[in-house]
Amino acid sequence: MASSCSTSTIPQRTVAEKRWHQAWESLKKEDKDEIKLDHTRTGYLDILQDIHNLATEKKEVCIQKAWKYKKNNGTTIIVRDLFEKILVWVNKVKDVGDVIVSYNPGHAALPWAAVRLLLTIAVEDSQSLGILIEGLEQISKLIAQCKVLEDLYSQSAGDDTGFDGALLELYAAILTFESHAIQIYRKSTASRLISAIILPSNKLQDGLKMVWVKHQRVTDCTRLIDAQYIRQFEDILRQFEHPIWKDSSASSILWLNGIAGCGKSVLTSAVIESLCQESSSMGTAALVAYFYCSRNTAEPERANPEEVLRSILEQISSNTAELPIRKPVVEVYKNLKKENRGLSPQERLSLDETTEVLLKILQVDPFCVVIDALDECDPSERYSVIESLKTIIDESANVVKVFISSRRDNDIVSQFEESPCISIQPSHISKDIEDYVRKEVSEAMEKKRIVKGKLLPEEKKKIEQQITHVLIDGSQGMFRWVTLQIQQLCKQVRVKGDIDSVLRKLPKSLEASYYLVYQDIMDMEEPSQKAAIRT
Structure with a gap:
C-alpha cells in the first residue's frame, strides 16, 4: 500500500x-x-x-x-x-x-x-x-x-x-x-x-x-x-462566498432578499452552517452568532429588536459552555449588581447597552452575525437593529460581517440600498423548484398520502404528472407555496376522482394558502386549536 x-x-x-x-x-x-x-x-x-x-x-x-x-x-x-x-x-x-x-x-x-x-x-x-x-x-x-x-x-x-x-x-x-x-x-x-x-x-x-x-x-x-452545469440556485448560495463580503477584510453587510416562500431561510441556514463549520475547522478566532426572527404570538421575543441583539450577545459571551464568560460581560453584570445593592439585576440591557458590550468584546475578536427574516421583526422598531449593527461595523476594532435576509419591504430597502445584496428571482430557482415538486409529489404518491386507494401503474404516473405540472406552473418561485399545496392535496384527495376538483381550487397566492391553514385551525376543537396557535 x-x-x-x-x-x-x-x-x-x-x-x-x-x-x-x-x-x-x-x-x-x-x-x-x-x-x-x-x-x-x-x-x-x-x-x-x-x-x-x-x-x-x-x-x-x-x-x-x-x-x-x-x-x-x-x-x-x-x-x-x-x-x-x-x-x-x-x-x-x-x-x-x-x-x-x-x-x-x-x-x-x-x-x-x-x-x-x-x-x-x-x-x-x-x-x-x-x-x-x-x-x-x-x-x-x-x-x-x-x-x-x-x-x-x-x-x-x-x-x-x-x-x-x-x-x-x-x-x-x-x-x-x-x-x-x-x-x-x-x-x-x-x-x-x-x-x-x-x-x-x-x-x-x-x-x-x-x-x-x-x-x-x-x-x-x-x-x-x-x-x-452549476445549477442557478447553487450559484446564488455561491455569491455568499464572494470576496465583497465573506472573504474581504473589510466590515460589511450582505443582504439576501426575495419574495415570501422563495427559500431565503433555507439559504440563510446554509450560510450559518457554513460559517460555523469554517470557524470550527479552520480554528479561526471569528465569533459566530445568528437569530431567526418570527412574528409569532407564542414567541413575541423573536420579533423584538432588543431581544435580537441580546441573543447575539448571549451567544458570543463565551466560546463554549465550559469556558469562562468574557470579561466585558462579567463587568457589566457586576456594575448592574452593584447598582441593585448587591442583588442580581432584574432589568435587561437596553439596545444601546448591548451594543456597547458587543463593541468591547469585538476589541479582541472578529465577528460574523446572521439574522434571518428581518421583515418579521416589529416594523416600527426594526430600524433600531439595523442602526445598532451599523454602529458596531463603524466602531469595531475588528472585522464584522453581517448577513441579513428579508423581504423587500420599503423601510428595509432604504437601509440597505448601498450594501451588497443578493436578490432571489423566480428564474434563479425554477430548476430547483421543479426538482423539489417532483420529489415531494413522487414521495407523497408512493406513500399513498395523495389518493389512498389502489392505482394501476399508468394511473399513478398520469396523476403524478398532472399534479407536478400544476404545482410547477403555480409556484411563482415559492417553495413554501408548493409545500402548502401538497399538504392540502394530502388532506383533501381521497380517491382519484377528487384530483381535478382539488387542483382547480388550489389558492393562487401564498397569503390565500396561509388563510386555508388558518381556517383549518379555527375548525379544530378548542384544545387542538390552542396547541396549533402556540406552534
Whole structure:
C-alpha cells in the first residue's frame, strides 16, 4: 500500500514542479531576477514554517497597534485579519505537506518563497503594509488552491479542456505579481511610502486583477472537466462566498432578499452552517452568532429588536459552555449588581447597552452575525437593529460581517440600498423548484398520502404528472407555496376522482394558502386549536 501511494503521488508533484518552472521561464528577465530560490533553504516545509512565524509576529504588531488602512473606495481594512487568513492557508498546506516531507518540490516552492521574502521586507506602516498584505492574502489562498487543483485535475484534464494552459497562465500571473511587489517594497522607506499612495491604481492592483482573470479561466476549465452545469440556485448560495463580503477584510453587510416562500431561510441556514463549520475547522478566532426572527404570538421575543441583539450577545459571551464568560460581560453584570445593592439585576440591557458590550468584546475578536427574516421583526422598531449593527461595523476594532435576509419591504430597502445584496428571482430557482415538486409529489404518491386507494401503474404516473405540472406552473418561485399545496392535496384527495376538483381550487397566492391553514385551525376543537396557535 505504501509503495502504491508513493508512486501515485510523486508524478503529480513533478507535474506541479514542472508547471511552476515553465511559468517562471515565461517571465520577463527583470521579473525572473526578483524570484529565485535560496538553495540553502528550498525545503517546502521550511519555507512554510518561516511564513507562519513571520505572519504570526506581524499579526501581533497589528493587534497591539490596532492597524487599519483605507482603500481608494473608502473601505476600511483590518490588517490583523489579513495575517490571520494567510496563517489559515499556510496551515492547510502544511497539513498535507507533512506527508511529503522527504520530497523536494523545487520550483513548486517558488511562489511561497516569494511570499516569505515579501513578509521579510514589508515596511511596518499600516497603509503601506495593508496594501501589500491584502494582495498576499489573496495570493496565498490561490497558491493553496492551485495545489489542490493539480491533484484533482492534472491527470483527468484532456487537451481539449485547456486546463494545463490556463493553470500555467495563472502561475505566471501569480509570479509576476510577486515580482512587482518585491521590486516596489525593496525600495527605500521614503520612496516606498510614496509608491504606496499611488499603488492601488498601479502595478499591484493591475497585477492582482490579472491574477483573478486567469483564475476565472482555470475555474471555467474545471467546470468543463467535471462535465456538469452549476445549477442557478447553487450559484446564488455561491455569491455568499464572494470576496465583497465573506472573504474581504473589510466590515460589511450582505443582504439576501426575495419574495415570501422563495427559500431565503433555507439559504440563510446554509450560510450559518457554513460559517460555523469554517470557524470550527479552520480554528479561526471569528465569533459566530445568528437569530431567526418570527412574528409569532407564542414567541413575541423573536420579533423584538432588543431581544435580537441580546441573543447575539448571549451567544458570543463565551466560546463554549465550559469556558469562562468574557470579561466585558462579567463587568457589566457586576456594575448592574452593584447598582441593585448587591442583588442580581432584574432589568435587561437596553439596545444601546448591548451594543456597547458587543463593541468591547469585538476589541479582541472578529465577528460574523446572521439574522434571518428581518421583515418579521416589529416594523416600527426594526430600524433600531439595523442602526445598532451599523454602529458596531463603524466602531469595531475588528472585522464584522453581517448577513441579513428579508423581504423587500420599503423601510428595509432604504437601509440597505448601498450594501451588497443578493436578490432571489423566480428564474434563479425554477430548476430547483421543479426538482423539489417532483420529489415531494413522487414521495407523497408512493406513500399513498395523495389518493389512498389502489392505482394501476399508468394511473399513478398520469396523476403524478398532472399534479407536478400544476404545482410547477403555480409556484411563482415559492417553495413554501408548493409545500402548502401538497399538504392540502394530502388532506383533501381521497380517491382519484377528487384530483381535478382539488387542483382547480388550489389558492393562487401564498397569503390565500396561509388563510386555508388558518381556517383549518379555527375548525379544530378548542384544545387542538390552542396547541396549533402556540406552534
